[in-house]
Amino acid sequence: MKKILIFVFLTVLSFGIFQTPNAYGYFRFNMERETRFVEGIRHIEAVGQIDYDGVVSSQVLNYIGINVKDNEDIHLVVGDNYYDHQFYEPGIPFDGTNGRWRMSSLPLIIDNIHNRYDSLEVLAAVNGDFYDSNNTGRPTSIHIRNFEVIHRGSTSRAAVGFKDDGEVVYGYPQYGDYELMVFNDEGQLKGKMKVNRFNDHPRNSNEISVYFDYYQNTLPEDYTKVFLKGIDTKYTNSGKHFFAKGSFLKQTQAVEEIGQNEIVIVGENFNNDQLIGPNDYVVIQQSLVGTFEGVRFAIGTDLQPLVENGKANLTLDAGAAWNFRAPRTAIGIMKDGTVFFVVVDGRMLLQLRDGVTLRELAQIMEYFGAERAYNLDGGGSSTMMLMDRDADDYEVLNTPSDGRLRSLSNGIAITRGSLPQVPDPIPAWPDTRTKLAEVSNLYVDQNQVLHFQGISGAIGYDINVNGKIITVTDNTYQLTLGVGVHEVSVRAKGGAEYQSSEFTTPMLHQIYPHTINLFVDMIKEYARSYPQG
């Protein structure tokens, strides 16, 4: 009998030790909170203890959050270290590393966001998806950047996606057919068509094939071939998934070799109406359907959600070392449109930074009011930064467990500004819209403000300053140029209703050094002195 009792006791005990802890859900947040607002972002630093199902641990965490629905100029943006496959800059050959995922710490990811989006300012940022830290730096899950699916990643992991209206979607991205989308240089969609094959000849006159530069065989004869200069190409090692973006190079019937970083579209009649022409660029990607259709940015999360319907997921039993204490990063979405991030410090017991399990993290996210919350990469990757405008820098809010900032694959930033506009598509192709008149009377006043004559019907103006396009809605623009000679030209944008005008002949605008400006002022005043000799 005793043996039976001992067996039963040991069995029960072993369940207690080795089985999944039961989700009791008792949670007590016993931490001192200090709250401040920085650039409109609520920042909470909490220090103290949490009690989860009777297990008390010491914690330090940081919270940043802002309502992205009410604040129209606040946007969640995914940043990354992914560089274009090819630069196509003379003298910069492909060196085996450019064009691949690279890892860098969060400040560099912030820099990359600034470099990509002139009109956005990063206010705060956190680390993002899990990633292959061994060599490639590839994120584990999907990575959508400005509507472009530049990485599919694992389909077994869910992702969060950010739409322009502040909506945050969650789920498993679903894909449709491969599409070939043609855009003019204004980013207006001219048209799209289905891609049937990659690196394989069309089977009939209706099919379209796309070839990459690693294709070893000869392109098919008797087909139209449109060569693109690759802006960005990506394909998996298995050769099953592709992303490509390139600008029009040439159209030919001849069988030619594919140059480095070139993409070739092959078909019979697909470009009879010159849908793809000079100044156009083409994006080839697998279309997103369902929840993630129309998502501008997306990034992968962990295997299971932390909070659903305002309740912590206490049955969570998978994901990143889910039952171990570690530094953690999570994203939470409130009902009112507030999106917040929490980074919990960990792996520093002596500094009373124990770290949390995923269930504890779920409780914390629920405590802060998350209607939904998802785990992001944690451990040494957990990083949270907030703008310090006085220092003209970003403050690292958490205490990284590596003792330094870890290199990451991607991250999520809270930004202020305006997202790149998505131009209205061209209603039909061939294009029958009336072309707008050319902009006239360009000049730059003494305050470096560019002026020009507005055009009736224009929805805005593209200002080309030294090859860089700035889109404005008014017929004035404050230039911020350095010393030197600058080329400035302008075109009127027609939107969906009109064809845009041609760019004006470039106006040369020279900015003189300060000393020369003083000298010019002196000469002008001399002219006003009515000098006689």
Place this chain on the structure above:
Amino acid sequence: MKIVKSVIFVVLVLLLASCGKESPEIDKPEYAITGEQNDDGEYIGSATLTITGNLAIYYQIDNGEWQLYETAVTFDEAGQYVVKMKLRDEDANEGEVVNAEFTIVAIIKDPLELALENTSALTNYQLLIKVTHRARFETLVYEMTLSFTENVTLFEMDEQDIVYYEFTDTVINQYTKTGNTYLKEVVDEIDDFQSLNTYDFTWFTDMDDYYLLGSQHVSKVSNDILTYFPEGTISNFTIQIEDELIRLLSFDLIVDEETYQIEFTYDLIGQVSLELPTV
């Protein structure tokens, strides 16, 4: 009867003879010639003849008409002069003629002095202004033009920076190029600039091809410029002349340890024609 006629003839002869004997004694005029003289006694540039006498004074220049002397006579043209002078009383009795002979030689001006004078008097010309900045790795050149007519001045730099100044009796109108049109506005006159005619040619040393301003005189010509460049210094201030006009005025302006070579070239003398833009 013959005897009577003879007596009358003799009486008349005697009467005439007696009249001549009663004419008064008339003095000679005195004169003085004043003016700067050279070592040869020649007068430089001009001479002034002053004549005195106790009767009316008449004078004659180089055998010309006799003229009544009223005030001192100034001679300012180079040449040799012979002036004759005499006194005349109320009865038209004249005294002895006095001769004065003298020579006036032209003033020989320093060419630079002449060029400064002539250039400062110009009203229709063009100034080509060139600023050469020799930076560490490159030489940058900036050019601008000032065109002057009697009442309009035009500033041009590149195709964009174009300003007209119209001088009326009351205001200065400024026409600034703004795209395809011009903006007209009234501006204040600035009269702080030093004119060329305040330059003294003796400040300069003739270096054959050009004139170099003595370093001790640089401050006399640099105030205008250093108003704009308080920390700047000026050196190598030179002038080149051609056809009694300044052709090129140049100097080095050193600001923040950078040297800017400034050149003003005088051009299109009397050939500038300006038409104000339509506003």
